[in-house]
Amino acid sequence: AIVHNLQTLGEEYTGIIQVDSNYVMLPNKALQIFAILLEYGGEHVVDRILTRLQTEIDRSEEMLPEAKERLVRVLDGLKFIVPYVRGFHTSAFYICGGRYHISKRLTGINYILIRNWLKENHSIYGFRILGVVTLLQLLLSLIVKWFERSKKARVGNTAAVASTSQRSALQTEAASASGSSGSVSKSNKCALCMELAVDLSATQCGHLFCWVCILNWLDERQICPxxxxxxxxxxxxxxQNFS
Structure with a gap:
């Protein structure tokens, strides 16, 4: 249909036709194809870009650890919000009208009504109610997910504090047992906290970490630090039984 500048079956049934941003001509084929690619692959591309940015930030040796943590936190927030953008845009369409697809908004493609048997204002109130209900559902879902995310972060922080306390106790015990030598084998140190590993754990690539440290790390990014x-x-x- 796009190749021959024809209406799709759905457009023909509802009596609408695509036009450019000036409501004068049909949109060119390249713009329509780009809109389709954005509609069906845009969210995936954005997610891949954010993940790639996180990886590059983690690999950077020039950035301060505090700056890395803040940037990664911002990117995590964006990845958390991205899946909800489409829903909020749809709710805005139901309430205010305009463009139904985000891709159409980005490319400037509009629709015009060419049917006479049902005017657009006949059904607008029903769509507004649907938009309000959809918006409330999205807000509720977002709030619940946000609280779950915050709770998980608090649990992780609590576990980290407990692990630190346990680690300090083990270090004291190890120092007492080692006598004059008093040094801790580097092979038993966690590569994340750089202290004596508590519940020593190994990844498939062979690196050693505290059990809590590596699990908290993998909650944020699925790569070896x-x-x-x-x-x-x-x-x-x-x-187990490793020394």
Whole structure:
């Protein structure tokens, strides 16, 4: 239909036709194809870009750790919000009208009504009610997800504090047991906190971390903090009777 500048079946049934941003001519084919690519692949591309940015920030050796943490937190927030953008845009369309697809808004493609048997204002009130209901549902879902995310972060922080306390106790015990030598083997140190590892765990790439440290890390990014190899939480092995 796009190649021959024809209406799609849905457009023909509803009596609408695509026009350019000036409501004068049909949009060119390249713009229509670009709009289709944005509609069906835009969200995935945005997610890949944000993930790529996170990886590059993690690999950067020039940035301060505080700046890295803030930027990663911002990117995590954007990745959290992106899936809701389409829903909010749809709600805005139901309430205010305009463009139904985000891709049409970005490319400037509009629709005009060419049917006479049902005017657009006949059904606008029903769509406004639908838009309000959709908006409330999205807001409720966003709030619930946000609270779950915050709760998970608090649990992670609490576990980290507990792990630090346990680590300090183990360090004291190890220092007492080692006597004059008093040094802790580097092989038993966590590569994240750089302290004596608590519940020593190994990734599939062979690096050692505290159990809590590596799981908290993998909650944010699915890569090894040392070699950047892709890893999953299910592949982390907790070492028993290891010294």
């Amino acid at each position: 040392i070699c950047r190899e892709a890893i999953k939480k299910s592949r982390v092995i907790r070492l």
